[in-house]
Amino acid sequence: MSGKYELxxxxxxxxxxxxxxxxxxxxMTSESYQTKADAIKGIEIVKADAKGRVxxxxxxx
Numbered sequence: 493m494s495g496k497y498e499l500x501x502x503x504x505x506x507x508x509x510x511x512x513x514x515x516x517x518x519x520m521t522s523e524s525y526q527t528k529a530d531a532i533k534g535i536e537i538v539k540a541d542a543k544g545r546v547x548x549x550x551x552x553x
Contacts, residue, residue, distance in 0.1 A: 495519070497535045499528070507531035511538065 499509045506524035509531055513519055520538075525531040 497538075499531055499535070509535050 495511060495513050497509050497511055499507060502508050502524050504524060506526050507528050507530070508524050509522045511519045522531065522534055522538075525534060
């Protein structure tokens with residue numbers, strides 16, 4: 493089973509989404525978006541960017 497994105501309305505009347513792991517653990521919570529369409533665009537951006545590379549900033553220079 494894979495993770496999922498949950499889209500909900502927030503208290504301010506905007507929309508937020510959470511990325512949850514297959515076990516239900518919240519991995520990230522988005523900022524508040526004014527429209528549902530913008531929140532859905534945010535989900536699509538996270539999906540695309542999640543394939544990015546890992547940059548280890550703990551290594552000394």
